[in-house]
Amino acid sequence: MERRLLGAELALVGVTLLWAGTFLLIKRALQWSDPIALVTVRFALATVAALIVWGKSVASLWQDRRLLRHGMVLGVTFGIGFFLQTWGLLHTTIARSAFFTGTFVVFVPLLQRIVWRRHPTAREWWGVALGIIGIALLSNPDGGSFNRGDAATLLGALAWSYYMGYMSYAGIEHLGSLGTGGLVLLQCGVTAALGGVWHLAAHLLNVSDASFLGRFSITWNLDVVIAVLYTSILASVLATYIQTRLQPGVSATRVALIFALEPVFATLLGIVANGERLTQRETIGAAAIGAAAMLPAVVQHSQQR
DSSP states (O other): OHHHHHHHHHHHHHHHHHHHHHHHHHHHHTTSBOHHHHHHHHHHHHHHHHHHHHTTHHHHHHHOHHHHHHHHHHHHHHHHHHHHHHHHHTTSOHHHHHHHHTTHHHHHHHHHHHTSOOOOOHHHHHHHHHHHHHHHHHHSOTTOOOOHHHHHHHHHHHHHHHHHHHHHHSOOOOOHHHHHHHHHHHHHHHHHHHHHHHHHHHHHTTOOSSSSSOOOOBOOOHHHHHHHHIIIIIIIIIHHHHHHHHGGGSOHHHHHHHHTHHHHHHHHHHHHHHOOOOOHHHHHHHHHHHHHHHHHHHHHHHHHO
């Protein structure tokens, strides 16, 4: 049992690494693409890949209303989170996007109490308080104020908080490879469909500028191709399958600790590959958010020793 749990945790660390790699690739691709178009193409390709791998699950999805309902709820919150994060990344730095994305581990205890009536522990509330301090420090750094990109990313983190909570508390367990594959297929398909609706609305409203609705515009080059292939196959199909299959078997606090590594990995990539730097205030705020994510799990571990 312990060995299997360790294997699940290591696999989730792998998911975190895959996610962290998307920030730099997407940031570069956004120089050549509308953010909503990029997400739509990403998940359209992911849907095709999921169909190839789990095509047999399509029939079972329509027969199992419970599985279909789970897939629709997860797909909508999954998609909203990605659209908001990608649009936000167009207007903020990799480091800020990564750390604001990481605040989902702060929102989870709040939604846990409000939506699922699960009472967070005292250490989890301390984590929430520390996370709020971190957000305050990071959102108003020297040389820049809280902007619309930060706000969109923060809302995306809230959507993912619901997504994570739903996956943990809605009874999505023991689905098997085919059932999990069906959920991955639905999540990717719903996200791609949301992108299509988004662009249809932009067309009907005659949006022709770079507003929030945007326009379907992609200039294909190596940066865009690499970003689409990496994010669709590795960071969407593979990562979503691993998370959907394994997250229900790992405690929520441990998942929070593992996923808190994402902004750390992403920021390191941004510093090394993109020349970004954090100010002293941003560094303190980022450290506070990371500590907020880790606090519940660390305290629980020390109490069990």
